[in-house]
Amino acid sequence: AQTVTQSQPEMSVQEAETVTLSCTYDTSESDYYLFWYKQPPSRQMILVIRQEAYKQQNATENRFSVNFQKAAKSFSLKISDSQLGDAAMYFCAYRSAGEGGSEKLVFGKGTKLTVNP
Amino acid sequence: GAGVSQSPSNKVTEKGKDVELRCDPISGHTALYWYRQSLGQGLEFLIYFQGNSAPDKSGLPSDRFSAERTGGSVSTLTIQRTQQEDSAVYLCASSPGGAQYFGPGTRLTVL
Numbered sequence: 001a002q003t004v005t006q007s008q009p010e011m012s013v014q015e016a017e018t019v020t021l022s023c024t025y026d027t028s029e030s031d032y033y034l035f036w037y038k039q040p041p042s043r044q045m046i047l048v049i050r051q052e053a054y055k056q057q058n059a060t061e062n063r064f065s066v067n068f069q070k071a072a073k074s075f076s077l078k079i080s081d082s083q084l085g086d087a088a089m090y091f092c093a094y095r096s097a098g099e100g101g102s103e104k105l106v107f108g109k110g111t112k113l114t115v116n117p
Numbered sequence: 118g119a120g121v122s123q124s125p126s127n128k129v130t131e132k133g134k135d136v137e138l139r140c141d142p143i144s145g146h147t148a149l150y151w152y153r154q155s156l157g158q159g160l161e162f163l164i165y166f167q168g169n170s171a172p173d174k175s176g177l178p179s180d181r182f183s184a185e186r187t188g189g190s191v192s193t194l195t196i197q198r199t200q201q202e203d204s205a206v207y208l209c210a211s212s213p214g215g216a217q218y219f220g221p222g223t224r225l226t227v228l
Contacts, residue, residue: 035217043206043222044219044220044221045219046219047216050216095217102173102175103150103167103212104150104165104173104176105150105160106162107159108159110159
């Protein structure tokens with residue numbers, strides 16, 4: 001079974017600075033997706049960024065980028081120019097992509113990000 | 118366009134009662150998922166629908182939990198004879214394939 005580990009229960013960053021959230025995963029599959037979701041206190045899970053395992057290029061969405069290291073099974077999220085609105089729980093998630101694989105998301109335990117003004 | 122909607126937003130019930138939670142997915146999304154989020158267990162998968170069929174029910178914790186989806190759209194998660202350990206936020210997500218898009222969740226409190 002696949003597992004996702006987020007080793008940082010809490011992180012903090014100063015407004016306008018850069019922060020990196022860590023995520024590692026364990027799988028024997030070669031074809032999969034990885035995601036970062038943000039959950040603010042409002043409870044709504046918001047998709048931040050996605051990465052297909054077959055793509056070597058790291059995904060980028062505005063101030064959010066990932067460092068995907070397939071051999072190391074590492075998928076970290078970098079937030080640049082942090083804003084107060086970035087404060088939230090961040091979840092790393094894995095999903096199989098192969099034929100016959102379960103489409104469920106497997107989540108890490110989350111990292112609580114605090115942004116200090 | 119409209120996102121995933123869930124109702125009710127909050128539900129308080131007494132132990133032993135049945136509850137129904139509803140999910141309206143994004144129009145055109147063929148896949149629908151239910152997850153449960155609790156402090157002790159984190160985010161857990163419950164069940165996955167493709168159209169009206171459920172190829173993966175492996176996350177349902179007991180036979181008190183059931184779900185159905187009709188018309189390839191609305192889904193209902195039913196919990197019978199609720200227990201205090203069922204207290205959690207129940208999240209629904211839908212997908213056209215690939216990424217999943219979540220609703221705001223239903224917070225269930227069992228007294």
